[in-house]
Amino acid sequence: MNMSAASERLVVIGGDAAGMSAASQARRLKGPDALEIVAFERGHFTSYSACGIPYWVGGDVEERDQLIARTPEEHRARGIDLRMRTEVTEIDVAGQRVRARDVDSGAESWTSYDKLVIATGARPIRPEMPGADAPGVHGVQTLDDGQALLDTLARTRGRRAVVVGAGYIGVEMAEALINRGYEVTVVNRGSEPMSTLDPDMGRLVHEAMEGLGITMVNDAAVTKVLTGEDGRVRAVATEDAEYPADVVVLGIGVRPETSLAKAAGLPVGHHDGLLTDLALRVRGHENIWAGGDCVEVLDLVSGQERHIALGTHANKHGQVIGANVGGGYATFPGVVGTAVSKVCDLEIARTGLREKDARRAGLQYETVTIESTSRAGYYPGASPMTVKMLAERRTGRLLGVQIVGREGAGKRVDIAAVALTAGMTVEQMTALDLGYAPPFSPVWDPVLVAARKAASKVRAS
Template structure:
């Protein structure tokens, strides 16, 4: 019998364990999984909606309980932290956080699924009570405990990426006065600044105070040690709670200490089978790895549950004796703040410039439905196409209901390597309740194709 050891019991780790168990019965494969937190197999992406009240039951975010995993033949050890990986001896060192007991566990196959950690810049007051990162279900519970115990109703969100804007919405929904302090000029740095400006305007329209080009230098605390505000070089903003939405980094401290290969973004490097490079029996997946960007051809770090679950499926299949690969990503992501929908896939302008691509851009304004049909909502679509070939490079969409999921069409086009000219002929569904005669994405493709043909207008 061989043993599979899994570090981290969320999306990638438990998907790998579950798939390996499907492939091999318990008398052929022993599976041991370690999780330092209180929860396993949950939707981290759902935490902002639980905090905001749209999801009322925490357990609704849990896909499978520890008891359910154990019933399927997986020895899941909760509140147990792996503190060392010893690749030479094929073992890991673990600590039971409740009892303090320490021990080594050997492995034949190791899966590293340690996820990502919220960025907490070193500054005065960063660890004060009332300052929260939001990455795990434990983090979400701690934030809710603070919100429920607060007398004041002022919140400051530091950072305006996906986590920042989603948490701004959650806090607005809970009746807080929300200020978002962002280092860049516009929110959503995953968009080009002109599209980020649309998000900025919409957020202000929702009653959120947006502060751009402002870097937080300190968390201010009161006499009781709790947070009372944040400070930048030019101003102070009062707060009864502070949420950090600065982003995440791969949690690879264990892997780095073990000498495993890390990439430019700090994530583990794997082959297409999700095997850690140079280590035949060590696998990694989820937010702790870097993946191939199919558009730019470079490695990048993307923390998304969709990828983590796919990584786990690939790993479990390979550990179980099958064959599977993860080819890469195109960088598709969607989000929302109240009724504003935000989507992107592929490259931004600065991404394309960084890898030496010449490109054309177009921006079009359209509606989600036929203009005469009730409920038609505005949307803005921006598209990048390679200058000479016309290959689609990226799409960004900001709009109201029905806008965000249109990005999926562009994600398929990017994966297939189609041109914007080819894109214009796509046979997309049409009826007035769902789209204008020319879908907004296809309108952008037509304009981009014309621009490529003429080779005029804005270029990168």
């Protein structure tokens, strides 16, 4: 469709969760004669679950296409001009246009816009060190990344894998590689895995990972990747040791992919993510919106901006942006920092603030840690669970919860996430009317046991 047939043109940069949710929502609200939509995606896939990649690599999800919610053809059938394998290389804010390059042919062209959505996602952190780009070293952020890793695993004869980093990505990829039959070593800069937890809770993850046959190396930074005569990776080195590797997976984390936006002079925050208002409009720019892993969001507990790369947020951002672009109204008020993961049968969950987050925000707090079970102790299958809770001193306001346990542990964090969003105190939480039957929980749910203990400690402080 040309500009004469449409009163406005929306350009979307990025074809995954936030970008295509925004495009689809705007299309639902605006007919094709009122809004032309052009979307650019530099990869091979759209609208897929990046969170599912470790489970595809590990074999729990059999087919790549199971992770794809909507194909390019399905988007086009809904009136979106989606241009695949096309990378936007420049945003001309003053001229209201973007320059895009066909990845395969190299051909470039400019496309004008009336409204722009930036949904460029995040990129895996690649450490600045020799050998980081050697064949056999993989970051895992997109479906293309996942396919490249699987291709490497298929043609690699050796069975030794090193995962660099022990955050969510690192832990999940360690499990995936164990499932593939690899000997896995995790090299972690921190004192314990899962830096999103306090170290005492991370220690529980450490012990469980070693119980699964994963070799944990903590307090160790990789200084270089060593290669063989064929140029492929053969080991990773720290200051003290070398760890043989036939494949290396970088699980250090991700950074907002905002190089394009920064070059255009758009505002970014302390974490390098784009800064927006509550409607997800880029600050200072009436006709530019941004969402997904490339933005910073408000932490409702600490009141500070933070960067969290999660598909749940990205899809919500897209819905908000699409509503506003399409003439409606919506806002994204912020997050409490809820996340859940697993390594084999160990479930790991957290929401709200860690101890160091609370200190950084200037909050004084009390902490309690309790041991409980997922079901009534006498009911078959009851498994141990550890719950740590932070509450603000004097007020008793809930500040954060961390849970490590087996089946039935992880999703209990949602109780705390709702309580945090509502601004509840731990005293108020003790009266929550939660579901109970012996197959599901003890009479006092583990989260409420922690709340009772925290309330007592707050009263005594």
